[in-house]
Amino acid sequence: MSKIIIIGAGIGGLSAGARLAKSGHEVEIFESAPRTGGKCQTEWIGDYGFDTGPSLFTLPAVYKDLFLKTGKRIENVLTLAPTNPSFRYNFPDGKSVDFVNLDLPKTCAAIDQALGKQAGDAWHRIMQRAEIMWDISRNTFVQSELPSIRSLIKEKNFIRNLRFMAPWSSLRRIAQGYSQDPHILAIVDRYATYTGSDPRRAPAALLTIPFIETSFGAWHIQGGVGQLSRALTERCESLGVKIHLNSPVAKILIENEIAVGIQAVDGAIHKADKVIANADPSLVYEEMIDHKVKSSKKERAKLRASEKSLAGFVLLLGLDNSKISTPAPDMAHHNIYFTSNYDAEFDQIFKQQIPVGDPTIYICKPDDVTMTKRANTESWFVLINAPRHDPKRGWDWSQGAEKYAQHIISKLDSLGLQVSERLDLMEIRTPLDLANSTGAPGGSIYGSASHGARSVFARAANKSPITNLYFVGGGAHPGGGLPLVGISAELVVDAINGTKPGESFH
Numbered sequence: 001m002s003k004i005i006i007i008g009a010g011i012g013g014l015s016a017g018a019r020l021a022k023s024g025h026e027v028e029i030f031e032s033a034p035r036t037g038g039k040c041q042t043e044w045i046g047d048y049g050f051d052t053g054p055s056l057f058t059l060p061a062v063y064k065d066l067f068l069k070t071g072k073r074i075e076n077v078l079t080l081a082p083t084n085p086s087f088r089y090n091f092p093d094g095k096s097v098d099f100v101n102l103d104l105p106k107t108c109a110a111i112d113q114a115l116g117k118q119a120g121d122a123w124h125r126i127m128q129r130a131e132i133m134w135d136i137s138r139n140t141f142v143q144s145e146l147p148s149i150r151s152l153i154k155e156k157n158f159i160r161n162l163r164f165m166a167p168w169s170s171l172r173r174i175a176q177g178y179s180q181d182p183h184i185l186a187i188v189d190r191y192a193t194y195t196g197s198d199p200r201r202a203p204a205a206l207l208t209i210p211f212i213e214t215s216f217g218a219w220h221i222q223g224g225v226g227q228l229s230r231a232l233t234e235r236c237e238s239l240g241v242k243i244h245l246n247s248p249v250a251k252i253l254i255e256n257e258i259a260v261g262i263q264a265v266d267g268a269i270h271k272a273d274k275v276i277a278n279a280d281p282s283l284v285y286e287e288m289i290d291h292k293v294k295s296s297k298k299e300r301a302k303l304r305a306s307e308k309s310l311a312g313f314v315l316l317l318g319l320d321n322s323k324i325s326t327p328a329p330d331m332a333h334h335n336i337y338f339t340s341n342y343d344a345e346f347d348q349i350f351k352q353q354i355p356v357g358d359p360t361i362y363i364c365k366p367d368d369v370t371m372t373k374r375a376n377t378e379s380w381f382v383l384i385n386a387p388r389h390d391p392k393r394g395w396d397w398s399q400g401a402e403k404y405a406q407h408i409i410s411k412l413d414s415l416g417l418q419v420s421e422r423l424d425l426m427e428i429r430t431p432l433d434l435a436n437s438t439g440a441p442g443g444s445i446y447g448s449a450s451h452g453a454r455s456v457f458a459r460a461a462n463k464s465p466i467t468n469l470y471f472v473g474g475g476a477h478p479g480g481g482l483p484l485v486g487i488s489a490e491l492v493v494d495a496i497n498g499t500k501p502g503e504s505f506h
């Protein structure tokens with residue numbers, strides 16, 4: 001058994017830590033922040049509780065497996081609840097549709113009714129195609145370390161699989177093959193943003209994301225999705241993992257191309273048999289690994305060449321309904337208000353690198369009484385896609401946030417949501433804030449964007465080319481978002497323990 005050091009107590013670091021400790025390793029986590037969980041937090045401001053990172057929990061099987069295999073089942077430590085509807089989509093022409101959680105036929109019927117039968121049929125056919133894509137890609141691209149392109153070509157059914165996966169096509173284009181309805185296209189386009197990408201350049205394979213959401217459900221964790229961080233931290237501690245908070249790591253110590261430990265920012269040296277980086281891989285390759293280490297050069301160059309994912313501009317709003325005389329507008333748990341011009345939104349984020357003038361707005365209004373302390377109040381997490389903080393070549397988020405927040409509030413009012421009248425509390429979180437609190441470069445939410453068929457190969461490998469150095473988390477394979485981050489932890493643990501990829505997955 002080995003002594004293992006993990007840099008970062010995000011969901012990836014904690015998930016790997018718990019699994020490794022359970023399999024007998026001695027694990028220490030060094031975390032620069034005063035808290036665990038990284039981007040996954042439930043925060044309280046006054047009477048209002050907010051999920052300031054993930055507010056949607058999908059593919060719970062990943063964490064069910066983790067909790068089961070490391071001790072008590074997830075049901076003993078967290079209360080999961082499906083949200084219904086899974087999403088309420090509102091369109092600029094005034095139409096809206098509720099997707100029924102875990103029920104594709106009912107969702108198609110709801111689409112029929114709101115947008116017409118052709119749209120409902122198209123969604124059904126899109127989900128059928130997505131299911132085939134998921135079956136083809138889950139073992140090769142998600143639940144195992146990435147294969148080489150050469151080995152892919154040798155696979156049985158390669159030509160058939162290629163036809164279904166359509167790597168030459170974008171997410172936008174594959175959806176256009178099934179429907180020209182602008183509402184359906186907008187719904188599909190939005191799934192590109194789950195990996196921080198532009199649907200016109202994201203690979204068709206991202207169609208698997210709505211399939212996963214439809215088939216395995218959209219879930220909430222009572223008390224906030226950030227409770228996952230608390231439960232994982234407790235699981236790690238109960239298994240003997242030592243977590244050092246306020247302990248930033250400065251360097252990974254490498255001797256003869258082998259990782260042998262870390263040096264903390266306070267200068268202390270900690271030796272280890274293996275090191276796992278949960279901090280963003282670009283940050284690690286640029287700042288923590290000596291550029292003279294030969295085996296690091298190719299990965300560093302690869303990460304430099306990859307385009308970074310989009311960031312988010314966040315408003316945390318505490319609303320007091322006693323301030324209005326009419327009933328508060330009816331909201332679902334997850335609400336989307338689409339822009340009238342999605343192309344302009346993605347152009348502004350990725351090409352012009354400016355805040356979006358007329359953005360698509362996501363509002364999470366938790367259907368969870370435990371997330372406010374006063375009756376007749378609501379805590380809203382409002383997320384707007386935004387360019388990353390890049391003062392040299394793009395947008396500088398150190399200024400203008402107040403003005404942009406007012407612009408968004410006006411838009412919410414114009415949608416009839418009566419925000420100004422009810423506003424009791426507002427806190428703004430810019431991409432710069434996320435960069436400062438979690439080390440995400442420029443506040444990119446998902447590491448590298450998924451632009452182009454080869455983007456799947458652009459993320460950091462879980463087993464790095466430097467012996468005994470591994471990468472876990474959203475910047476590493478297979479990507480960002482809680483389910484993939486949990487899978488990346490399994491892949492790293494499999495690589496360290498010599499177990500087979502996917503062996504422990506249900």
Ligand SMILES: Cc1cc2nc3c(=O)[nH]c(=O)nc-3n(C[C@H](O)[C@H](O)[C@H](O)COP(=O)(O)OP(=O)(O)OC[C@H]3O[C@@H](n4cnc5c(N)ncnc54)[C@H](O)[C@@H]3O)c2cc1C
Nearest residue numbers: 008010011012032038039054055056249439473474481482
């Ligand atoms: C606004 C927002 C909304 C999101 N919505 C969703 C959603 O609805 N559903 C979903 O599934 N996902 C969502 N995500 C994505 C999800 O939160 C992330 O993919 C996931 O939490 C990333 O976990 P991680 O372990 O990769 O890294 P992180 O959470 O980034 O953790 C990395 C950790 O490393 C630490 N660290 C960095 N540098 C050092 C250093 N030098 N020394 C020591 N420690 C260091 C950081 O402090 C941090 O704690 C969202 C994210 C954001 C920001």
